[in-house]
Amino acid sequence: MSATLPPLAGKLGGLRSSAIRDLLKLTARPEVIGLAGGLPDAELMPRERLAVAADNALRGTGCLQYTESPGWAPLRAVLADRESVRLGRAVDVAEVFVTHGSQQALSLLAEVLLEPGALVVVEDPAYVGALQVFRAAGARIVAVPLDGAGMRVDVLKDLLARGERPALVHTVSNFHNPGGVTQSPARRRELAELAAAHGFWVIEDDPYGELWFDRPAPEPVATYSPNVIRLSSASKIISPTLRVGWMVAPDPVCRAVELLKQGADLCGSALTQQIATELLADETWLTSHVDSVRHAYGERAKTLVHELRTRFGDRVRCTDATGGMFVWVDFTDGTDTELLLPGALAAGVAYVPGSAFAVDGDYRHSMRLCFTTSDAATLTAAVDRLARAAGE
């Protein structure tokens, strides 16, 4: 039947599904321990509190209609308060825009900020959801590597000195996905100063910032310049089911995003935004809830890192996992993680090979491990399986 259908747009040929997404379909067998995913732990999500808030919105006098494109006004007010604390200045409600998850913010911002062919600087390894959006927008993409202190701002500086003029720099400043690292305060300041000096935008993509284990994340890059658009989300601290992300951006950016949001989907869900409002406004409850998530993830992260170092010794270097959801592992012995994968799956453990996140580098000797959805015993078993697959 499809042979006789009218054609689809030609640009679709350039799009491909995320390699991770395709991999996850293959590794969904119950006997495989999944360290490949990037999901928060559903067991830690506040079912009862969500149910109470849903009930308040639905059985009460809550809004059942279309809501405003920039978001349910009381939610924007709560977010403005929270972001004012985070950014150390009074954030106006007009600077807060609620999106259908952070991914929608990336997608609408790409349209708002980029001309076709514009230069976008990303980190290497990169968050693939952002890469996908920038590629679809027709951007020219240049990568700057990460090290233990986040984006190598010195490499960005060299690019600028060579005359490159990015329209946009994308950074996951806290507990990087996939790299696991956090940008140092000095580099944050330097990145913001470069943005101001050279007139480019920075998207500070921060879904994990509140998931710190030992000490809070540094002040946001957005603290240092109005050129920095800050994205965050309720997905990792409450639940992805709400599809509530938000951005803090200068008013002209928010108004441009508003026009595009009208065409994209009119508005978000008043129901899930009312639920998010109630939970985010309840500071005592939220602090205690996020503390319990932090504690659980922190324990899991420490177990995973300890087991990796114990079992693999000098054969691997891995990040310390000071927050977030991921550990990045580099094999120092030449192990190729793409070649290792079939054996690892046969041994009953799944991970994402580093190459899935590669822009310029190849990361054939690296992997991303997600520790959020497995308890300590399961993580220990996972490392055992991985060690056996890698020929201990």
Add this chain to the structure above:
Amino acid sequence: MSATLPPLAGKLGGLRSSAIRDLLKLTARPEVIGLAGGLPDAELMPRERLAVAADNALRGTGCLQYTESPGWAPLRAVLADRESVRLGRAVDVAEVFVTHGSQQALSLLAEVLLEPGALVVVEDPAYVGALQVFRAAGARIVAVPLDGAGMRVDVLKDLLARGERPALVHTVSNFHNPGGVTQSPARRRELAELAAAHGFWVIEDDPYGELWFDRPAPEPVATYSPNVIRLSSASKIISPTLRVGWMVAPDPVCRAVELLKQGADLCGSALTQQIATELLADETWLTSHVDSVRHAYGERAKTLVHELRTRFGDRVRCTDATGGMFVWVDFTDGTDTELLLPGALAAGVAYVPGSAFAVDGDYRHSMRLCFTTSDAATLTAAVDRLARAAGE
């Protein structure tokens, strides 16, 4: 501060907010009877049933995670069953794709189906949410007028005979917004045959089809050709707060939309999609619920039309309002509805001037009235105010 910010993309200059949206902000005064909006009546939305379904999803074992990009699988199964009945053939789950309201389907389909500069045929007057999307996609837009039997397919035929080659034709087949008319079965068949013969896509945008008052809407255009992509929504029959729309389209279209949806917002809300699943699967309840909405809207529509004809007589022609949410009024006495608006607002009634929906026509003597959110007494008062403003 914004003077020193980096630039935004140039194409944004071509975007403008919907005139209706801006008008609604101006007319939101409580003393004004609002016939300008396009909202379903929140009083008729099933709060208690929504609350029960939310509770089942949240307090039970429902999904709190990210869901699949094409939609929560049980929802797609329920929709495939419903659409099988509607289309008179077995609709496969792979042909069903859940979107964040129908507007997102339009927006993603514009990317999937249109090359820049492609010809898109719309109805005149047009649904502005579709117009906005096609304009943003850089389409060349040609309009075909409506008459009492829907899109003038003879005019489309003339266009084709003159060598025009549309990539896409957009039609609101049932109870048109804003035009109030329903496409006749003969024209539906003819439109589908033209699509097959000339190799173009049809988007049959059908949010109102279940809101018939006296007899069910005709068989969908999609009954007659696989080139027809059918859009529908839970917004008008249940509540817009769910942000659940869906499309039925050939598998290659759904797979292309899936790739774009990953970049646009990853996936919809598992919570609102689970609620929609429960309500749409409960046929006994749903039939009775939709019957009560139909009954209420039908009474309101008849009151509005009766009052208009009684008070204005030969000065107006208006549609019969056999379903949906809108009555389209043409003044036959030269009344200019843009010029009338300030006086109408002063008299305490708001409507949308026809020009807001115009593509080629100007519709300066027309208006759209929405009857959904006012009871009979209020509609009678509204027509009284309108008649006074129009110099009875």
